[in-house]
Amino acid sequence: MEHLAQSLINGALMGCIYALIALGLSIIFGVMNVVNFAHGEFVMIAMYGTFTIGTMLIMDAVATPIITIPLLFIFGALTYYILIDRTLRERYVTQIAVTVGLAVLLRAVAQMIWQARPRSLPFSSIQGNLLLGDINILTSRLIAALVSIVAITAIYFFLAKTWPGRAIRAASDDLDAASLVGVNYRSIYALSFGLGTALTALAGGLLMSFQQVDPTMGLRFGLLSWCVLALAGLGSIPGLLISGVIVGAAESLVITYWDPRARLLVVYLIFILVLWLRPRGLFGRK
Amino acid sequence: MERRLRTFRLLPLLAGLAFALIIPLLLGRNQYAMVLATTVLVYSVLATAWNIIGGMAGQLDLAAFAYLGLGAFTSGTLLLRWNVTPWIGMFAGGLVAAAFAALIGYPLFRFGIKEVWYALSSSALVEVLRIAFLMWSNIGGPVERYIPFHAFSLYHMRFASYIPYYYIVLALLIAALAASYRISRSRLGYYLLALGQNEDAAEALGVNAQRCKLQALMIYAFLAGMTGAVYACIYGYIHPSFFSAAQSTEIAILGIVGGMGLVYGPLTAAILLVSLKEFMRANLGSTLESLYLAVYAVILILIALFRPQGIAPWIRNTFARGLARLQGGKDGARAASARP
Numbered sequence: 293m294e295h296l297a298q299s300l301i302n303g304a305l306m307g308c309i310y311a312l313i314a315l316g317l318s319i320i321f322g323v324m325n326v327v328n329f330a331h332g333e334f335v336m337i338a339m340y341g342t343f344t345i346g347t348m349l350i351m352d353a354v355a356t357p358i359i360t361i362p363l364l365f366i367f368g369a370l371t372y373y374i375l376i377d378r379t380l381r382e383r384y385v386t387q388i389a390v391t392v393g394l395a396v397l398l399r400a401v402a403q404m405i406w407q408a409r410p411r412s413l414p415f416s417s418i419q420g421n422l423l424l425g426d427i428n429i430l431t432s433r434l435i436a437a438l439v440s441i442v443a444i445t446a447i448y449f450f451l452a453k454t455w456p457g458r459a460i461r462a463a464s465d466d467l468d469a470a471s472l473v474g475v476n477y478r479s480i481y482a483l484s485f486g487l488g489t490a491l492t493a494l495a496g497g498l499l500m501s502f503q504q505v506d507p508t509m510g511l512r513f514g515l516l517s518w519c520v521l522a523l524a525g526l527g528s529i530p531g532l533l534i535s536g537v538i539v540g541a542a543e544s545l546v547i548t549y550w551d552p553r554a555r556l557l558v559v560y561l562i563f564i565l566v567l568w569l570r571p572r573g574l575f576g577r578k
Numbered sequence: 579m580e581r582r583l584r585t586f587r588l589l590p591l592l593a594g595l596a597f598a599l600i601i602p603l604l605l606g607r608n609q610y611a612m613v614l615a616t617t618v619l620v621y622s623v624l625a626t627a628w629n630i631i632g633g634m635a636g637q638l639d640l641a642a643f644a645y646l647g648l649g650a651f652t653s654g655t656l657l658l659r660w661n662v663t664p665w666i667g668m669f670a671g672g673l674v675a676a677a678f679a680a681l682i683g684y685p686l687f688r689f690g691i692k693e694v695w696y697a698l699s700s701s702a703l704v705e706v707l708r709i710a711f712l713m714w715s716n717i718g719g720p721v722e723r724y725i726p727f728h729a730f731s732l733y734h735m736r737f738a739s740y741i742p743y744y745y746i747v748l749a750l751l752i753a754a755l756a757a758s759y760r761i762s763r764s765r766l767g768y769y770l771l772a773l774g775q776n777e778d779a780a781e782a783l784g785v786n787a788q789r790c791k792l793q794a795l796m797i798y799a800f801l802a803g804m805t806g807a808v809y810a811c812i813y814g815y816i817h818p819s820f821f822s823a824a825q826s827t828e829i830a831i832l833g834i835v836g837g838m839g840l841v842y843g844p845l846t847a848a849i850l851l852v853s854l855k856e857f858m859r860a861n862l863g864s865t866l867e868s869l870y871l872a873v874y875a876v877i878l879i880l881i882a883l884f885r886p887q888g889i890a891p892w893i894r895n896t897f898a899r900g901l902a903r904l905q906g907g908k909d910g911a912r913a914a915s916a917r918p
Contacts, residue, residue: 327694329827375879382886384693385638389834389882392827397875403868511823515705518698557709560702567699568685 294426299548300541301427307540308437308444309495311533313513314520315444316491322526323464323484326376327387330395332514334489337398338364338496339505340406346413346500353413353501354435360493368489369482376485377478395510402507412504436498441533443494447487448529460484512556519563525576535574538562598748602741612740614856616812619747620805621852625832625844626754627801630761632830633838635794636774638693641700642829644707645675645799647820649806654725654816655717657734664735668807675803676796683795687788692777697830701823708821722815735811743812750808751845754801758841761797770794774839835881837888846890851877 317331341363342356351359375394379387422429451457462470463480471477499505516539524535542562543555566573605611624642631639652674653667662670682703691699711718728736737743761767769790772780781787810816836847854877858870885892 327697375883378883379886385834385838386882386886388638388694388697389831390879392831393875393879393882397872397879400868400871400875404866404872408867515698515702515823519702522695522698551713553709553713557706557713560706563702564699564706567691567695568689571689571691571695 295548296545298427299544301429302433303541303544304537305429305433305437305540306544307537308440308533309498309536310516310520310540311536312440312443312491312498313495314517314524314536315447315529315532316488316495317517318521318524318526318529318532319447319460319484319491320488321521323460324376324380324481326380326485327384327391328488329388329391329514330398330510331488331492331517332512333395333398333402333510334364334368334492335496335499335513335517336402336505336507336510337367338489338493339500339503339509340402340411341493342497342500343406343411343413343505352417353497354416354418354439355497356500357494357497360497361490364493365486365490369486371489372482372485373478377481380481395514399507399510406507408507410504410506413500416501418501430502432502436501439494439498443491444529444533447491451529456480456483460487515563516556516559519559519566521573522563522566523573525573528573528575531573531575595752602744606741609740612744614853616740616744616747617856618849618852619744619751620809620812621829621832622845622848623747623751623754623805624802624829625836625848626751626758626841627798627805628829628833629836629839629841629844630758630770631791631794631798632833633840633843634758634762634767634770634774635791636770636777636838637791637795638697638830639700639795639798640697640823640826640830641703642802643820643822643826644700644704645679645802646806646809647704647707647711647818648675648678649803650810650816650820651711651717651806652803653807654723654810657725658723663733664807664811668804671807672800672803675806676800679795679799680792683792687791701827704821704823704826708818708823711818711821718816718818720818722817724815725811727814735808736814740812743808746808747805747812750801750805755841755845757797757801761794762841766790766793771839831878835878835885835888837890837892840888840890843888843890846893847888850889 313331313335316334317328320326320328320331338360341360342353345351345356345359346353371394375390376387379390416432418432418435420431422431422434449457451461459470459475459480460483462473463475463477463484467477470480520532520535520539523538524531539559539562542558546552546555546558601615602612605615624646628639628642631637649668649671652671653664656662656667656670657664686696686699712720725736726734728734729738730742731737735746761770769780769785772783772785773787773790777787806820809820832847832851833844835851836845837843851874855870855874858873862870862873881889
């Protein structure tokens with residue numbers, strides 16, 4: 293019984309970070325309908341950024357997002373202006389070709405700069421564990437999950453209450469109507485793309501507090517975040533959080549009770565089943 | 579005139595075929611060059627087969643190496659367990675891959691999964707198969723299963739030289755090209771093209787989208803499965819890493835930047851880009867690891883951004899324009915000389 297609870301809690305905590313990553317993808321896909329195949333690579337770059345800044349400035353992984361968030365925001369906005377903006381009027385396959393090219397480029401650049409071996413930060417000030425009865429919770433994961441939830445809530449209120457947030461939602465609902473009432477779509481798109489990648493910076497910092505990074509990670513995080521997004525459906529932020537937790541818990545249960553190698557197998561099977569049985573997702577509005 | 583035009587169109591094809599046939603005579607002594615030529619051909623076959631589902635039917639399939647892997651494992655296992663020749667294993671592999679495609683494709687198309695979601699689920703499928711074969715220790719497992727070496731054995735399809743493999747893959751390429759040419763001129767091909775352009779409109783006109791897409795997927799899977807059987811013999815082992823999501827995506831990208839829906843589009847892209855990539859790997863690889871990959875990615879992005887219709891239509895148009903200018907020049911010259 294403790295095993296079950298332990299496994300569920302570990303997975304649910306990890307799932308909050310998955311939801312944070314998927315939220316970035318959801319903003320990019322939901323607002324401009326751009327299929328971003330490089331999202332996982334942005335997570336990977338964010339993790340390497342955390343590694344470099346952490347080692348150079350002797351900074352804690354959890355503190356590095358102060359620097360990496362603005363950097364990845366600028367990187368994302370530039371990616372929009374240089375690459376994505378030109379593909380908006382093209383077929384979706386052109387967008388996929390461009391973002392796949394970007395993913396390969398980021399992977400190659402990561403290999404050139406940081407080499408192919410896994411990297412991790414030597415320490416994090418957040419250590420130790422909490423004991424709840426028989427259940428052992430790693431503090432680093434707990435903090436990471438809490439920060440993710442706070443960030444997701446903040447984004448929720450940003451989209452619901454502020455002018456730029458409303459402009460983003462307006463552009464995602466009806467671009468022409470939004471343009472008519474004075475929304476400049478290019479700056480809104482750049483803002484959305486920047487926001488989407490900036491969220492990976494936060495996730496990267498949190499992940500590096502207890503994990504290592506290697507250049508092939510992008511593919512896995514990419515598919516994982518598409519899976520969370522498919523499960524949640526578009527347009528529901530609380531739904532994303534729940535889906536992230538479901539995916540994380542499923543992964544963790546498989547590791548505990550079946551075989552660690554099968555963890556992604558289950559994630560992908562959930563993904564394929566959701567697409568077959570409920571393409572709108574559990575909480576989707578379109 | 580009509581007839582001359584047709585021979586004119588056939589000419590590059592015949593020239594290309596003749597060139598492909600004599601390549602081993604030119605490069606045969608250099609085994610490395612033969613490996614490269616064979617690799618280019620393997621990618622060409624896969625990209626040409628991909629074009630049937632991806633280019634014509636407009637379903638962005640990212641699972642080429644799933645079907646290739648199934649073919650490789652079927653043929654390899656038949657050879658290792660029961661000493662069945664890969665020449666039969668090839669067809670068995672193709673059939674297994676096509677059957678699997680039918681199994682996967684039926685619900686996919688039945689539930690109308692399209693575009694991004696189709697692409698992503700096919701990409702996930704490759705990973706599912708890779709992990710499944712890694713865990714299925716009777717057939718796959720983490721250790722390579724070596725196919726016994728023979729210096730020259732037609733029965734085992736094992737050769738010390740790459741030249742026989744080159745010709746086998748070339749034959750597969752010709753088969754794939756012929757199949758996709760036949761399809762592009764058939765009722766199925768026109769249906770697929772209509773589906774690729776606008777699925778709802780095509781269905782409204784009475785095209786059975788589900789059935790056509792399933793047929794296209796199965797033909798593509800069959801060709802990829804057959805290639806897989808040869809692939810296993812070329813590499814000399816079977817391993818779950820054959821199920822590579824990254825390489826599968828690369829096949830689709832070759833199809834997209836080559837020119838979707840054109841029979842020779844993906845072939846053009848595969849020949850130009852894979853040669854370029856391998857050339858850069860050999861020459862830039864020593865200066866900085868994976869620099870070649872970065873350059874390759876930049877080239878892919880530039881083509882996708884500035885020639886969204888693909889390389890093949892671009893080359894064809896440039897060629898046609900040059901020809902017209904040449905003819906125009908001749909006419910002009912004739913007109914000038916006719917002047918008294």
